């Protein structure tokens with residue numbers, strides 16, 4: 001059989017990284033007739049540390065690509081707690097009814113399956129998938145971009161190296177993006193940190209707390225972040241993250257991992273899961289959070305960054321999937337139209353205003369979490385508002401002011417009540 005890699009061809013586009021951002025970008029470009037390669041250093045399915053929660057508004061973005069069957073559950077309720085105390089149950093569509101079948105339900109996916117389905121769709125659209133190949137080096141020449149790839153060897157298989165050429169390159173290679181470094185972009189990213197583990201679980205219809213339609217969030221077990229428990233078909237994704245940072249890069253904070261681990265332990269205990277953590281593997285992963293508008297393309301518009309490689313994680317909520325997916329599509333559309341130079345402007349038009357408002361709110365949310373919880377999150381309408389903000393249906397703009405007013409009113413009301421006693 002001929003070695004398919006013996007004569008690497010020149011591509012119109014190489015996408016580096018087969019997470020959601022990369023797979024979507026590759027699929028869109030191939031559908032438009034471009035010759036596209038998708039390069040991924042791991043073999044799929046691979047574990048990706050992630051809660052796998054997404055707003056339902058992602059549906060239309062994915063409609064033609066993945067079957068809805070990759071979705072484990074539709075979440076209709078959020079259960080909010082402060083240090084595991086009394087729970088505030090909120091409905092994502094404002095209807096306080098479990099299992100209401102809301103169209104606003106948040107999606108729960110398992111990343112290994114979800115990402116693999118997206119890549120299969122991309123391959124179906126004509127993308128050549130370089131699975132198990134790591135991008136090591138990028139050389140930009142006037143006419144083309146040269147990529148040096150390496151495939152790891154096995155017990156009896158020697159490592160392989162290949163050079164491919166392309167006219168355009170999309171960096172979808174996540175938090176430690178080689179493409180971003182090579183293009184001189186995102187020189188000083190702001191990096192949060194999250195840890196998660198998968199607790200095997202059988203859903204018991206009689207359990208009033210752990211339910212497949214409910215996601216759990218706690219804001220008091222960790223400072224400058226939150227902890228979560230997300231339902232999956234056969235397990236609970238349990239984790240915690242640091243989002244507002246003492247260090248620009250949380251990985252440089254020597255106490256970060258211990259702090260997050262301790263928060264997960266504490267949170268597990270409040271959910272009755274503490275005895276089920278032993279022996280489970282804990283995964284850690286950086287979160288490149290938005291840190292203000294910056295160029296996301298090379299000066300000539302031939303190299304574009306998408307998803308985590310572009311730092312498109314909401315600094316308030318820490319979610320990145322929806323933004324990764326939308327940026328992947330936008331990057332492909334810009335290149336298809338021959339308008340790579342317009343990409344950064346389009347991303348900023350889509351996200352910058354919201355992300356900046358979210359960033360302004362982090363000092364309140366993570367700086368005064370007790371007050372935010374009491375007078376904001378615990379409000380019966382807050383869940384529906386948060387779900388719509390996650391889904392891009394209502395803007396973050398104006399929220400910082402509204403949040404301050406709400407907290408001030410709460411404090412004044414409390415003061416008045418105390419005065420009346």
Ligand SMILES: Cc1cc2nc3c(=O)[nH]c(=O)nc-3n(C[C@H](O)[C@H](O)[C@H](O)COP(=O)(O)OP(=O)(O)OC[C@H]3O[C@@H](n4cnc5c(N)ncnc54)[C@H](O)[C@@H]3O)c2cc1C
Nearest residue numbers: 017019020021041050051052053135174285307308320321
């Ligand atoms: C613990 C945790 C929980 C999270 N939970 C949520 C959540 O519930 N909801 C949400 O919206 N977001 C969540 N996020 C954020 C979300 O996971 C990311 O925003 C999302 O994965 C970004 O997708 P991406 O395609 O840009 O990058 P990734 O999913 O990181 O994909 C990048 C891909 O590039 C590959 N790659 C990297 N370097 C190279 C190279 N040199 N050569 C070839 N391939 C390479 C990687 O192997 C990987 O497959 C969470 C993050 C963490 C860490």
